[in-house]
Amino acid sequence: MLCCVRTHPFQRLRNPLSPGSRAGLGAALVLLGFLSAVEAADGSGAHYLALMAAAPAIAAIFASWRVVVGVGGTATVAAVAFAFSEPAASLGTATSVATIVLVTALVAVGAGARQRQTEQIAELSKLASVAQQAVLRPIGPQVGTLAVAARYISSTATAEIGGDLYEAINTPYGVRMIIGDVRGKGLDAVRLASIVLGSYRHVAHERADLRAVVSDLDRAVARSVGDEDFVTAALVEERGGTLTIVNCGHPPPLLLRRGCVIPLEPPAPAPPLGFMPVVQPRVERLEPGDRLLLFTDGLGEARRDGEFFPTADRAWRLLGHGTVADGLASLETALVEWVYGRLDDDIALVLMEYAGPRSEATVAVPSWEVGTTEG
Structure with a gap:
């Protein structure tokens, strides 16, 4: 049985006004009330009616066209009422x-155009955010034996969109992570980031050697970009407590161990993806409680008054407490305070913690086999 719910005509008019519309409406009504009071107090004739046209004009600065028309209609009614009160119009x-x-007609048209533009910008911002979320899937809080958290900090308040990328995958070869930064911004950067991540999510399960993963990613980038485009990247593999890192022109990860912060520089520099990098792995033995911070160059370039954010000096104090998600939240708060809320570049952050070797699971004996013997 279908049930049809009818909407009262006035119910559609009860939608709450936006803050801009409320501000415009309030300012216009205050002005209209003031002019009406002055006109009524004058009493010798209609001398201030033309000034009432300023009310819809003020409303049009912030409010929607419907509010502007309402204010203009109110002003028109008030002017007509004063006109009829005169002995002779x-x-x-x-x-x-x-x-x-x-x-009223002119400013309502302008308010309508502004409103449509605002809605288009909001829709584009929403689409950009959806595109970014489609590229950067949520990771953590646990990937294999590692506790992992990721965070994307956008340099713009209107749209979280850029070329920073990250991923963490549990593969037959251990937990593998990548962090990277595409040259450029906008949809082209997001497109290239999606190509890199799509290729990585496939080859990370297929290639036993991280150097082979780098070669595959380099070919994927070279097929998709121009001569001057590239992607910096750092790839990390944790397997049985052994950490392997290969670096393609990317800021080195930071190892946090017992209060110390150790930059894991590569044995030899290598160019970014797209320039045929030949990488040399760096291998470290992890200890329980070790944390590893992966980040893009937006963190290293964040500065105020010409002074860069002291990442290495503050890393342990900010990242060495609570969960890995708590650590990244503390780092973001300190970073935003340092730059007074103004970032020049997007920042991707990944923090992982190694808890130690996984203990072997104990297999329970079924109750019906307890006490039985083979005879």
Whole structure:
């Protein structure tokens, strides 16, 4: 059985006004009330009616076109009421009323155009955010034996979109992570980041050697970009407590161990993906409680008054407490305070913690086999 719910006509008008519309409406009504009071107190004729056209004009600065029309209609009604209160309506009075109507029509058109533009910008911002989320899937809180958290900090408040990328995958060869930064911004950067991540999510399960993963990613980038485009990247593999890192022109990860912060520089520099990098792995033996921070160059380039954010000096104090998610939240808060809320570049962060070797699971004996013997 279908049930049809009817909406009352006035119910559609009860949608709450936006803050801009409320501000515009409030300012316009205050002005309209003031002019009406002055006009009523004058009493010698309609001298201030033309000024009422300023009310819809003020409303149009912030409010929607519907609010502007409502204010203009109210101003027109008030002007007509004052005109009829005169002993004899003059040509000037009629002109004032016509001016209010004309100004209302013009500013309502302008408010409508501004409103459509604002809605388009909001829709593009929403699409950009959806595109970014489609590229950067949520990771953690646990990937294999590692506790992992990731964070993306956008340099713009309007749209979280850029070329920073990260991923963590549990593979037959251990937990593998990548962090990278595409040259450039916008949809082209997001497109290339999606190509890199799509290729990585496939080859990370297929290649036993991280150097082979780098070669595959380099070919994927070379097929998709111009001569001057590239992707810096650092790839990490944790397997049985052994950490392997290969670096393609990317900021080195930071190892946090017992209060110390150790930059894991590569044995030899290598160019970014797209320039045929030949990488040399760096191998470290992890200890229980070790944490590893992967980040893009937006963190290293964040500065205020010419002074860069002291990542290495503050890393242990900010990242060495609570969960890995707590650590990244503390780092973001300190970073935003350092730059006074103004970042020049997007930042991707990944923090992982090694808890130690996984203990072997104990297999329970079924109750019906307890006490039985083979005979």
